[in-house]
Amino acid sequence: MTITDAPTETRPARRRVVVTVLLWLLVIPAAVWFLGRAFGLERGILVMLVAFTPYVAAWSWIPVLLALIGRRWAAAAVAALVAFGLAVCVLPRALPNLDTGPSAGVELRVMTANLLFSGADPAEIVRLVRENDIAVLAVQEFTPNGESALAAAGLGDLLPYAQLAPEYGASGSGLYSRHPLTDPASRRNDGGFQQAYGTIQPPGAGPVFVESAHPLAPAHPTMLSGWSADLREQPSADPDAAPKILLGDFNATLDHRLLRDLIATGYRDAADTAGQGLIGTWGPYDGDPIPPVTIDHVLVDERIGVRDVSVHGVNRSDHRALIASLTIPAAS
Template sequence: MSRSHPGERASRGSRGRGVERADSGTVPGTRTARLRRWLGRRARLRWGGEEATGRSPWARGRILAALAVLTSALLAFHSTVPNTVGRFGSLLETFLPWLGLAVPLLLVLALLRRSATALAALLLPAAVWGSLFGGRVAAGDGGAHDVTAVQHNVSDVNADPAGTARTLRDAGPDLIALEELTPAALPVYERGLAPEYPHRAVRGTVGLWSKHPLTEAGAVDIRPEGVGDGWNRGVRATARTPWGDVAVYVAHLPSVRVQFHGFSSGRRDESAGLLGAALAAEKLEKVILLGDFNGTVDDRGLDPVTTRVDSVGRDHFAFSWPAAFPVSRIDHVMTRSATVTHVRTLPATGSDHLPVAAGITLDP
């Protein structure tokens, strides 16, 4: 019987242990092997396969699909949301375009859930949003127009009225409508605008400056019930333009508040009704309406106004408030027997609103 030399035995032992160490990573039950098996199972899960529970891609994600359908319903039938309690209908309509953010959010969740049902259901809110607002994304310059009007709530705490007047003047409009004028700031705006806009009509905290002569200027009473006589937020004047006489209105409707119990817009809605009545009684055919209405054109609370004039708001976003991060346009230029061809915002001023400029074609 041959005997191994001690050094040889040690060498073979070392080689054997080395083999064990090299192979230990593939021994079943080790951490590496378990990780590989788990990754293999995940890789085998495909859109056409089933989960470990046996549910197919068409059987999972039903809650996400239901949320997609609900989003579609709110977009398409927002006018059916009740406004009797908390005016939640108006609150929804104020920020209606932003409801579309639910689509990319649900898309990410559907992909993570690998739900074919949810992905298919998302086509519905995407189509509804595109139908309602897709034109506003692609809207551009409307082309030739006769006059340009600028609407701006200048803010009663604006620390730079001179700079604000300069920004508005540099845009070169024919008409400038201002709200939240204060006794201290009014002379500053008058000095800044008078050289190019010699005609003006100011009543209370609202005013109109024009390159064209203004006649028949007077206040428009849009005071909600219970508000004192010193509250003057409406003015009307006749502008003598080369295209004929135009009735120009400037209005600032009451503010709204989002509170715990809902949307506080009662006074705004009442004031909108009074403004709508004034527009209905207007004798001149051509009308230009400018103002801060504290609501969007989608808000049913403004129906007394929006049913009597046309707005480009349904074709352009041009968010004007708040100036730091605009999420809605509550500043408007609307017309009757005339056409708003385009609308855009101007650079920020010392106000919490952005100025809104609109081109207007005065129909013959």
């Protein structure tokens, strides 16, 4: 071997080291993301980022492919475990559950819509209510102007009973119903948003508690304490009380531990149950360059069955409307 040959012979080895390091630089962030998601370790800015876990889950297969092509078996094995773990976290939302809850009872169709400071087209909201036979409508970011606009569009003819707490800005809340509301009221959560609620009893059914949910958005580090408090303070499911339906803009996805903890008290997520849990409900719908995420939910007591779920665009809102067809317990 000559002196001039040595650098030439070491180039493949150096290139191999560089490629290996680059592959691990792709694998490690995905592994950290998976561990944070699996153990509910989101903190600070990660609270906002974890909403995009489905996109990371799709991307995580790229390091697997690159490691296999490069024959970096250790990196490929770790990458494959991470990608599989993220798939387990995310993929079931796109598959209908085997257990959709009771099928016998009274059908109830509900809808939730964030109105974006009541800038959403009121005629479109009323059309969705009419065409989908909606019996309960929950609205968020509900202002006095929005209340007047929905009334002028004829919402009261379809849903004559209501508990309304309109406020200028994003904090207003409303609950409209085809059926009388018992003990209607509104409460202000820790983050400052109103949440309208009441109990309905459709013909042939037992009483059902419904609430328009709207925890504070975790849009800034100073808002995280309000966001977490609001999610923790959402009404838990209670098998000894009337079944509950929480519907609204939860400002959280199923990748947030606090929302999963709420569901674990005895709820099912209607969209997840119906295999529609990866359909985006907030994001680019008013022109903002944000990937769609699923932060609007209909949570139903496990005594309530889920028949179907659909998502609908609403003109002049950054949210899409979420409609769920449910089966509520018959009167005993």
